[in-house]
Amino acid sequence: MISVALVDDQALFRAGIRMLVDSQPDLRIVGEAGDGHEAIALVARERPDIVLMDIRMPVMDGLEATAEILKSADPPKIVMLTTFDLDEAAARAIRQGASGFLLKDADPEFLLAAIRGVYAGSSVIAASQTRELFAQHAERKRVPAQYEQLTEREREIFALAARGLSNGEIAGAEFLSEATVKTHISRILAKLQLRDRVQLVVFAYDHGLAG
Template identity: 80%
Template sequence: MSAAGTIRVVLVDDQALFRAGIRMLVGSQPDLEIVGEASDGREALSVVRASRPDVVLMDIRMPVMDGLTATAELLRDPDPPRIVMLTTFDLDEAAARAIREGASGFLLKDAEPEFLLAAIRTVHSGSAVIAASATRDLFAHFSAPAQSAPPREYADLTEREREIFALAARGLSNAEIAAREFLSEATVKTHISRILTKLGLRDRVQLVVFAYEHGLA
């Protein structure tokens, strides 16, 4: 049984050597625990539903069932885990699709170990700001700006909220926005929360998607 406060992680990847490395890395942290592993998407469905992890690290390209299909299935479950896609490619259209459909972000497989650990903790805390600059570049390449007017919900944002929206869409953190706009981080967090609520978005990754799909970034 996990200790109180331990973040439960399931790792899904078809490369046993890669899984072994991640298992050792995650296992070295007192607040993280690998509670299951799978080598393909179909096996992942069983493992995740049986172990009820907080976070899933999901490879995109696997045999039997790929990570996109498995992610879509899991996100239809009640109270699904946070899912982070693992990819070999810096600009990966499949990762963009996964984020659009509800994944919490993506990581490159050759990311620094400290970054991967920080990403797990960040996602578990409810945020989806993972490799914000990479996410921004991803959608800049794969999401052509829309020619239509922004949706009605965007018009409901105040002028200040639109300013914060634009900065968040560029990948700036709360601290960076606060410094730039001479605001407290708490105030920026409140603005972001209101923006997400008004636009019907779940998190900041979906905000980036929204911005690029509607030509607002």
């Protein structure tokens, strides 16, 4: 059972999400919060697997709450909820460790798939949204030294992952097995000191490495 905490200042929105999530046999809402302070207390109390976190809330916003929660030992994975497609706040949240962002008006099926995907270790940023978001907001920097450590093959895999391709899609494009691609991705993340594929995408756009 995947446990989910829901943080949003709109009670009606929370009620709708709760009904949707609780209708699934493998998902369960373990608590709700209406602001960032309540969210921090909720996560400490319930230890959910996933937090759906609104960005704009009174008292303490979702960015500040996310930063605090991610400082804890073994923190949950956090997905930001936003009304705006190209949202600089969502980009900042991802840079500080959130697992992605979802639009509040996303299709119910996509929301459920996103929760399951994040729990399994995936990110939830559509490639097209990522490209526009970070192309508009990222400050381009000099290519860092750790990127130079990547082999030519690893740079090819990096470029495809930065475009949002899955391991299966990369395997097909490069005529490799998925297991080999997974090994390459793990080595790339280790060399670049990145936590996951979401941070890989951010790294690529921040440094002008996304094709």
